[in-house]
Amino acid sequence: MAQLINNPHDLFIRKTWERKDEVRSFIENHLPAEIVNCLNLETLKVEKDTFIDSQLKAHYSDILYSLMTKDGKPIKLYLLFEHKSYQDDDIIFQLLRYEMRILEAERNQNKTKKLITPILPLILYHGRTGWKLKKKLGDLYDAPEVLKPYLLTFEAIVFDFSKMSDEEIKGQIIVRTTLLLMKHIFDPDLSERLPNILGLMQKLSEKETALEYLEAVLKYLSSASDHLNEQDLERAVRTAIPTIGDNAMTTLAETWMAQGKQEGMQEEGINILMRLLKKKFGSIPEDAETRISEADSEQLLEWSENVLTAETVNEVFH
Numbered sequence: 557m558a559q560l561i562n563n564p565h566d567l568f569i570r571k572t573w574e575r576k577d578e579v580r581s582f583i584e585n586h587l588p589a590e591i592v593n594c595l596n597l598e599t600l601k602v603e604k605d606t607f608i609d610s611q612l613k614a615h616y617s618d619i620l621y622s623l624m625t626k627d628g629k630p631i632k633l634y635l636l637f638e639h640k641s642y643q644d645d646d647i648i649f650q651l652l653r654y655e656m657r658i659l660e661a662e663r664n665q666n667k668t669k670k671l672i673t674p675i676l677p678l679i680l681y682h683g684r685t686g687w688k689l690k691k692k693l694g695d696l697y698d699a700p701e702v703l704k705p706y707l708l709t710f711e712a713i714v715f716d717f718s719k720m721s722d723e724e725i726k727g728q729i730i731v732r733t734t735l736l737l738m739k740h741i742f743d744p745d746l747s748e749r750l751p752n753i754l755g756l757m758q759k760l761s762e763k764e765t766a767l768e769y770l771e772a773v774l775k776y777l778s779s780a781s782d783h784l785n786e787q788d789l790e791r792a793v794r795t796a797i798p799t800i801g802d803n804a805m806t807t808l809a810e811t812w813m814a815q816g817k818q819e820g821m822q823e824e825g826i827n828i829l830m831r832l833l834k835k836k837f838g839s840i841p842e843d844a845e846t847r848i849s850e851a852d853s854e855q856l857l858e859w860s861e862n863v864l865t866a867e868t869v870n871e872v873f874h
Contacts, residue, residue, distance in 0.1 A: 565639040568776035569617040571769050572734040573635060574602050579621065581727035582735075583633075586715055591676070595631070599624040603632075605661065607654040610846045615640050616650075620658060622673075632675045634658065639780070641742055643681075643689050651677050652693060652710050677712040682738040687716040729756050730769055737773065741780050747788040750777075754796035766797070825856030832863045833872065844869055 572578055580597045603620040621633040636651055638644070655675050662673060681687050690696055693710040717725060717739055725735045736753045740746050754773070760766040770793070777784055826848055833840050848856070859872050866872045 563613060563617075564772075564775040564779040565637075566613065566617045568734070568772045569637050570619070571772040572730050573619045573637075575730060576600050576602065578728050578731040582731045585726040586717075587678075587713070594625050594627075596624045596626050596628075605658075607657040609650075610842065610849050612650070613849070615644070618654065630673045632658065632673055634675050634677050635680060636677070637680045638683070641684050643683055643685070643687065645689065647679065648690060648693055648696070648710070648712065651679065651712055655710075677710075679712050679714045680738075681714055681716045682718050682735075682741070684718070684742050686719045687714050729759050732756060733769075733773070737777070741777075742782075744783050746777075746781055746783050747792065750784075750788070750792035751796040754792055757797055758799065763799075770797070822851075822853045822856065825853050825860070826851075829856050829860045829863070832860055833869060836863055836866075837869050841869060844873070847873060 579602075580600055583595070583597060583600075584592055600621055600623045603622055605620055606618055607620070608616050608618050616639065617637040619635045619637075621635070623631060623633065625631055634655060636647075636654070638647065644650070655677055658675055659672055663669070691712050691714055693708060694704065697704065697707055699707060717735055720739070722736060722739075725732055725739065727735070733753060733756045736756075740749050740753070743749065754770075757766050757770065760769075774789055774793075777789060778786070829848055830840065830845075833844070848859070851859070862872045862874075
């Protein structure tokens with residue numbers, strides 16, 4: 557059975573940010589000009605690895621890109637997307653930990669390499685308030701100035717589009733639509749804004765691309781917004797993208813509902829198994845959490861039954 561993507565946020569993010577043309581348009585429009593000018597965006601490549609802890613996948617998504625500078629040197633761009641509506645005081649530490657994992661993976665793949673590839677860390681933030689946390693690890697030290705040159709330092713680029721106007725959000729169609737949806741996801745008047753935002757998709761030339769992206773959009777909106785219902789979503793789609801047609805909308809809705817039901821069963825199975833394990837064994841090892849998050853609903857049911865007779869956590873999975 558193919559692994560399901562339980563997290564609608566993650567599906568939504570990847571449908572946009574794994575498209576090289578969309579990422580390039582974002583970089584060109586929203587990263588500092590001095591950084592853009594030193595990059596060879598023709599060499600941009602999406603890496604498939606993820607570096608987020610399994611227990612934090614509901615709160616973050618990440619995508620790693622590799623590319624070259626204009627003078628031919630390798631560089632990586634690491635994008636971290638925060639799904640939460642509030643700011644996490646630990647985010648700078650989490651980002652540093654993920655960057656270390658990227659560097660460790662590089663060293664393990666090529667132990668003869670003497671120099672490491674620089675990584676440009678970028679946080680995309682769209683919370684209810686503007687970004688207020690420190691961007692530099694060095695700013696968190698309580699140390700005399702004379703010691704600071706010897707302390708670990710680290711800085712992230714924060715792209716805070718929560719307070720940007722809609723007109724300031726630029727890029728190709730899908731990346732603009734994605735950023736606008738993320739910006740307004742907490743707005744009480746989202747149902748009124750939605751037709752105009754989705755209307756951007758009228759300009760997508762490939763119908764298949766539009767349908768695939770729209771499915772991710774609907775799943776994201778239904779899970780992340782408290783101000784929308786199924787009728788709001790259907791009305792917005794039919795108003796904004798009439799070219800899709802009633803048949804296509806019906807097919808999409810059926811697919812979406814079927815997947816949502818299956819993923820809902822899996823999510824419920826994960827929650828039940830985790831509660832049983834914690835009640836019987838207390839803490840749960842990280843590798844066990846990973847196995848649970850990747851299992852299908854039938855496997856989760858079998859493991860839940862094993863909890864009744866297992867004497868250790870490991871016995872549950874045998």
